[in-house]
Amino acid sequence: MNSRMETPSMIPIALLALLGTVVLYLTYNVATIVYNVFFHPLRNYPGPWYTAASRVPYLIKVIKGDYLTWNQSLHRRYGQVVRVAPEELSFTDGRSWRDIYGHRSGGKVTFSKDRRFYFIGNPTHPETPILVMTDDQNHPRVRKVFNNAFSNSALQKQEPLFLEHVDRLLKAIEQKGPAKFDLVTLFHYITFDIMGELVFGEPLGLFDGNEYYRAWVKGLFSDIKASSIWRIGYYYPFFLRLLEFLVPKKLQEERLESFRLANARIDKRMAEQTNHPDIWSLSEREDKDGKPRLSVGEMHVNASGFMLAGTETSATVLSAMNYYLLKHPAKLKRLTDEISTSFTRTEDMTLERLAQLPYLAACIEESLRLFHPAPNGFGRFVPQGGATIAGHWVPEGTVVATEHNNTYRDPANFRRPDDFIPERWFDPAFNSDRKIAFEPFSYGPRNCIGKNLAYHELRLIEAKLLWSFDFHLQEESNDWLDQKAYMVWEKNPLMVTATPTKR
Template sequence: MSDSIVVQKVSDLMNKLTDPMVGIPVVIAVAVRTALLLSVVLPYVLDPYGFRKYPGPFPAALSKLWIARQAGNGNRYEVVHDQHKKHGKFVRIAPDHVSIADHNAITEVYGHGNGFIKTEFYDAFVSIRRGLFNTRDRAEHTRKRKIVSHVFSMKNVNSFEPHIAAAIVELFKQWDAMCEKAAKFPGVDGNSAKGRAVFDILNWFNFFAFDVIGDLAFGKPFGMIRSAKDIAPVKPEGSNQTVYLPAIQILNERGEYSATLGLLPMWMRPLAKKLPWFSRGVKSVKNLAGIAIAAVGERLANPSDRDDLLAKLQAGKDENGQPMGREELTAEALTQLIAGSDTTSNSSCAIIYYLSNNPRIMKKLQDELDKVAEEKAGGEEVLHFDYEEVKSLPYLQACIDEALRLHSTSAIGLPRLVPEGGATILGEFFPGGTTVSVPAYTVHRDTSVWGEDSEQYRPERWFERDPKLLQSSFIPFSYGPRSCVGRNLATMELALLISSVVHRYDIEPLEPGKKLPTAEGFLRKPLEFNVAIKRRDV
């Protein structure tokens, strides 16, 4: 497309956006339109980064608004994936941002010692103060990670297992009761079918994940499993009064808001916050922070000898022997609340979705688990497994990893700022100050890595293909120094929950074969998954 056509197209667009400018003198109106036009057209025409050679949607070359719109629609990962299918491994998704869909770029962009840092995208996720997730300064991140990574060492994570097990027991009490009622009164109401209990399993996995992280990070569960409700105590900003709000809903709204706001130019963000959709997100950010403030405040007011995540965060010290202050402690607890709830519930739902829609695979996994149960209890009922019993089960891990590959809870390409002096990635030079990313959703579907059937759920591929290649291309927890610090805890929680659920219950999708509906904020989240379940005869 010639530069003259570009100028004309953008000029027409600016006229539509700014006309009529009621009550504004003609000279000012013309000046505004001209300034907007130049701010978009000049960078495109001058091409300061040399990015015009990269293909992609034309609006993306002009403004960050294109990618922000995809995020606001909740399907950024899918749109970017389609662009890669159309154009190949390099796609321009913003004036200064190139998405690179190649597993070989993972170490170059996210690896240790390469100088790449997080972009201003992460500023939109700051509420109380910067935490480990949204800290951009390399030295400050190193200080924080030194404290927090120790908390999530495997030794410490093993001590968290009783808290997870307690939540599984509470969850199964609820499910057993529903199964018993459905068996006695099949088809009496909309919550049973053919003697099976019917419900949205995503809701229960949300309740489970929030109760576990509440127990670990704040000293006690939120009580969502027991009450079967999305509810958590909150202290609104500037108030000492505790109110009860839907934490899961708030978390979802916060993710959608921050992931969209973070893609807007910095100058536009204060204006965007005044718009109705964004103002709702601002409120959700404050309410989510209020949950952490209320919970940490109560815990500090009532000291405990509990051996949990918050206790270990309190005991942690940096290289100067200094512990975290109250505000920093609360910010890190909030980070764990967000990371430890949303990712677990999303992933658990996706894993059960794929298993229940593939009876052969479900049966094969149940056979593996039944053997462990027989050794554990000799024919007696097994309420739940211990991590030591299931952590090395090959088919269980393959089933979990295959679902994490396809669902890609963190599906977007996490943006990184190219360091001063620039960097060469896969033979392409990117100037300092530009942005690059590697989209997990697309990399997880690379047929050269995963096979021609990469869109299918088939755990057996993890035993058939080069394990080193698969692991180097598998980034559900990201990669490098900014990878998920809670990976050990997430791995344990998923192994315990999925193994225990699959062994205890026979689960069928209410609508077999139906695509799992999802929406994306920062994470890609299922919207619902209705199942029919009953106790297995084991």
């Protein structure tokens, strides 16, 4: 009887406890918002009040793929430094490249990476970072191993490999006949086949119809897109646990299996005694005593990292460059004329000679400026003691980043910033452009190791394409630039037709 009477009396207590918890939670959040807006060390930096109050608006834009356009609108309104989150500043001032990403003199500590921004990892070795994520102590060691493999001398040895894959691309286009086709897909095929041979010692066979690897390539972007959502969990751990619970086990296992397969291909390549000119034969994997400089885990994770970094990026630039050229016939003609008058036959297009074509180089630079393959900024933490960035004092612990795409489209840096004008890279009429703002391969000790590879690959593919075919943009791709960005661009199909030239 007494127990029955006690139960109702406990209900109000439970409700009061729940209500008290809710009130405390709301009070804490309101107090945090008030502090962020009115008392935070970054309170005097320009930006909307809601980005100062909470990171939620930032994350919503990231999840929707709209961060890039949103960030650009903020910079156009507030200037070259904007507070995009309570503890984060976004820069489009070209001087910030050196201040954030460059070497620091006088023994000053470098800016550390904001790991919440980076989703790249290998679940088979979760504790082993790829090259771009290694700490300051290990980065020089790992990078030294691969430096030689990406040098110009190494790329000269790999030239026959590049030529073989470009020929496969040309044959694939020729087989399309008068039918329209998607250039983006073919650019993915060639860049993945090239990197497959450089990383695994053999191509993926994408032009030969290998459906498994075609699905793998297609799934990589889905993985990148999904990782944008996972970033919520890096700021709000409760959501990370919830997301781990919600993701189907089958998808998690399929993702894990793709990395296991890549690891197995690396193990197979390591077991082979070959001088095939790939990353491994040209790198310094052993010290003078014959001891390995990298662990097996480091080889696995960096191989996966190279496959992503060396494929999606080049395919994006090629897609954008051909779209811009097809939308600007006079510039396309100028580039085609430069190529056709520089060579009497396609066999003369060597990496060395292609590097001497000024208008081709200008078209590549302008495509990188207008449609950078990794358009967002890469976050860094300001070290202890704070630092001056582009003339602004920034307190320690602040996350800072220079935005690739929006720095290159800032009217304060480039005249007619949204127009495709390859001539700006050599015409004195554009001497007012602040070229210091243009760092498409990042800056400093952690700049892109594959810069030489990317330029050679872009020159060779583009020159042979325009030598061999006349392309025609299809109506459904007129608005190809209307895309969302999730770390990389969610590229729409670039539909074209191709007619063999009469050279």
